[in-house]
Amino acid sequence: MREVIVAEEGEILDVELSENLLKMNEELASKNRELLKKHGIKSVEIMGSIGSGKTSLIAEMVKRLKEKYRIGFIAGDLTTTIDSDRISKNGVDVVQINTGKECHLDANLVMKALERLDLEALDLLFIENVGNLICPAEFRLGSEKRVVVVSITEGPFMVVKHPFIFMEADVAVINKIDLAEAMGIEVSKLEKDALTINPRIKVVKTNCRTGGGIPKVIEALGL
Amino acid sequence: MHEYSMTVSLVNAVLREAKKKNSKKVLEVHLSVGSLSLLAHEQLKFWYKVLGKGTILEGSNLRISVEEGEVECEDCGYKGPIRYEERLYDHLFFPTVSCPRCGSFVKVVKGRECIIKSIKMVI
Structure with missing residues (x-):
């Protein structure tokens, strides 16, 4: 049987705290950022929905x-190594x-992944997040730039439904631009939406299957 | 999306504080959640109830208050509430990091946190 304790007047204590539960990730992210900076490594995180073209872009x-x-790559995925195999080639x-x-x-x-890489042998690191437009916005990883x-x-x-991730990002890539007509999508509207949410975001249109627009992404990232 | 792991941290922190004070029963926890965090209140409450079962948190109340987003503009010096974009014809209402005064990019200074403000406990 579980013991039940009933509160009695005069014995109640109100403990004041100011503990931010999201702080631990922020602190670790800062450490990652410092570590990468110390080694002179430029770092870019790629976020985006499933099948949007994150790996193709990288x-x-x-x-x-x-x-x-000299490039390093950290691939985040649920269970497969499909993406890392594509890049390691x-x-x-x-x-x-x-x-x-x-x-x-x-x-x-x-x-943990950074511990496994030879940081002395790298100048540039790409980190591909898990395909998701929601949670990655909340958890910074420590990269210099976010795409x-x-x-x-x-x-x-797609853009206005996920304002948080566009608030966080430095560059927005609109991929599969060649399908705009077939899909009946006005690309300028997507671009305008991204800039409404974040006036500093750099919007680049790409076709990652053919490589169209990639130099512009590289330029937007200052690489 | 990550209310479960957040509530695990919350429950652990509350149990740790209760232990420090030798408390036998927690009555209420006050949590302040930023309006720009992606935490759903209902789910936080649900996991709090589930994770608290069988501990001195069982039966206690999780009180959640909202901390509104606040931004700062480096260009015009604006400091205040974040600007929301309204598009009523599409039923859209979303936050932006554009300055309500001058339209420049603004830095979020408040509204992303999830803070344990206080714990009411019996000692």
């Missing part, structure tokens, strides 16, 4: 940047994080 950027930088140092059932990466998982990828096939309201 693969296309790696193709163009692998002579200029290019001679990139890859660490896979399988989150199991977790819907996003967090700073702690990235910290959000959406694609035409996700419909005309």
Whole structure:
């Protein structure tokens, strides 16, 4: 039987606290950022919905940047290594994080992944988050820049439905631009939506299947 | 989406504080949740109830208050509530990081936290 204790007057204590439960991730993210900075590594996190083209974008950027930088890649996925296999073909140092059932990466998982990479041998790091437009907005990983990828096939309201991730990102990539006509989507509207939410965001239109627009993404990231 | 893990942290923190004070029963926990965090209140309450079962938190009340988002503009010096974009014809209402006064990018200074404000306990 469970003991039940009934409160009595005069014995109640009100403990004042100011403990931020989201702070731990923020602190770890700062540590990651400092660690990367110390090693002179530029870092870019790629967020976006499932199938929007995050891995294709990274693969296309790696193709163009692998002579200029020594590149590392942290891939977040639930259970597979499909994405990391695609990128490692290019001679990139890859660490896979399988989150199991977790819907996003967090700073702690990235910290563990960083331990597995030879940071002395890297100049540029891409971190691909799990396909999700919600949770990654809340959990910063410590990268210098954040990119959000959406694609035409996700419909005309993809941006305004997920304001939080666009508030957080430095660059918004609108992918599969070649399908705009077939899908009946006005790309300028998506672009305007992103800028309404975040006037500083840089919007780039791409077709990651052919490599269209990729140089502009690289430019927007200052790489 | 991550109310479960957040509530695990919450319950652990409350149990730790209660232990410090040798409390045998927690009556109420006051949690302040930022309007720009992505935490759903109903789910926080649900997990609080489930995770508190069999502990000194069982039967206690989780009181949640909202801390509104606040932003700061580096260009014009505005400091105050975040601007929401309203598009009534699409039933849309969403926060923006654009300055309500000058339209520049603004920094969020408040509204992203999830803070345990106080714990009422029996000692």
